[in-house]
Amino acid sequence: MSQKTEQTCKQGHHYFKSTDCPTCPICEEERKAQAGVFSILSAPARRAMEANRITSLEELSGYTEKEILQFHGIGKTSIPTLKKLLIDKGLSFKE
Numbered sequence: 001m002s003q004k005t006e007q008t009c010k011q012g013h014h015y016f017k018s019t020d021c022p023t024c025p026i027c028e029e030e031r032k033a034q035a036g037v038f039s040i041l042s043a044p045a046r047r048a049m050e051a052n053r054i055t056s057l058e059e060l061s062g063y064t065e066k067e068i069l070q071f072h073g074i075g076k077t078s079i080p081t082l083k084k085l086l087i088d089k090g091l092s093f094k095e
């Protein structure tokens with residue numbers, strides 16, 4: 001069992017973690033929040049969203065699956081993930 005100690009990150013967050021794991025959980029959360037809803041996508045897919053100025057699922061639902069697949073960086077494997085994100089919000093791709 002590793003011992004947990006209080007640590008302070010560069011941003012001044014206090015957190016308890018074992019010394020062999022220096023990642024601040026608060027910074028980690030903030031980083032995720034900034035990446036937004038598409039943070040679970042692969043990096044190329046996320047860049048494709050950015051390049052096409054899609055920043056929300058509402059905007060994504062304005063596109064058809066075919067249109068999204070034409071974005072550079074979006075692979076077939078990204079589609080099920082995107083679909084799930086949309087469904088969770090009660091949305092879907094444009095027909």
Ligand SMILES: [Zn+2]
Nearest residue numbers: 009013024027
């Ligand atoms: Zn921090």
